[in-house]
Amino acid sequence: MKIWLDGGLQDTESARVSVFDHGLTVGDGIFETVKATGGETFALTRHLDRLTRSARGLGLPDPDLDEVRRGCAAVLAANPLPFGRLRITYTGGHGPLGADRGEHGPTLVIALGEAKRRPDSTAVVTVPWTRNERGALAGLKTTSYAENVVALARAHQHGASEALFANTVGQLCEGTGSNVFVVLDGEIHTPPVTSGCLAGITRALTVEWTGAKETDLPLDVLDRADEVFLTSSLRDVQAVRLVDARQLPGVAGPVTTKAMRIFDERSGDDLDP
Secondary structure, eight states: OEEEETTEEEETTTOOOOTTBHHHHTOOEEEEEEEEETTEESSHHHHHHHHHHHHHHHTOOOOOHHHHHHHHHHHHHHSOOSEEEEEEEEEOOBOOSSSSOOSSOOEEEEEEEEOOOOOSEEEEEEEEEEEOTTSTTTTOOBSOOHHHHHHHHHHHHTTOSEEEEEETTSBEEEESSOEEEEEETTEEEEOOGGGTOOOOHHHHHHHHHHOOEEOOOBGGGGGTOSEEEEEETTTEEEEEEEETTEEOOSSOOHHHHHHHHHHHHHHHHOSOO
16 A cells, blocks of 8 residues: 655555654544545545644644645555545644654544445434633644544444434534434434534535534433434435434434435535535
8 A cells, every 4th residue: 555645655554654743643634535436536625625624623734735736646646446535634743742742743644445435324422521612722623533532432332323412401412423404394414513523514414405504502312302413424325223322213213314316426426515
């Protein structure tokens, strides 16, 4: 496999990032996960726009998006895969053993891994930990990801593929790597970004294409929603069949089914919407 590291392709066996890179030592970095199908990316422009927003939110220099595009194209060409996860990672670079940044400049890594297509429905659990909607990292896609690692491990222990968080005021927020939607009386709702959730790329497209409403929702809406579904770059739209111990229809409900169809059709018509 070949990866892009700071300006060129390198073999994964020989590529090296400093052990003092801030992305490793203090989680000072951002990333994007882009769906790649048959060597083509989906919604790359939106992902790169969010990469820049996240960089500015952390106080990192704006990434060179021309280089990022070149790197993505080079990695995809060097590693042909039918369906993959293209990961763009951008960190504070070599720095001291502390929170202060160094002067070496940022590190850019682009890598591709094979991905599995998601099943049409899944199980989720709620977790006791909260998202801080007022935190410095709220809404940024950063490499400070340990909370998600812990929560996702909890989900797997309970036979689920995703864990859902409330925020500090008890509102439904997001999953570890997904946004969540609920159907109430035939209408689709999803938490607003003010809840602390990530402004997901698939989330935004789903809102645009289905007319979903951004609504402050209590966590216990999951106990009464007619349907629940998740969105993310690799899930697209995925129905939820089980929330904790609450059984939902084993197949997608009618509103979710329509949302899945709309997303498939619209995303198939335009790879960079």
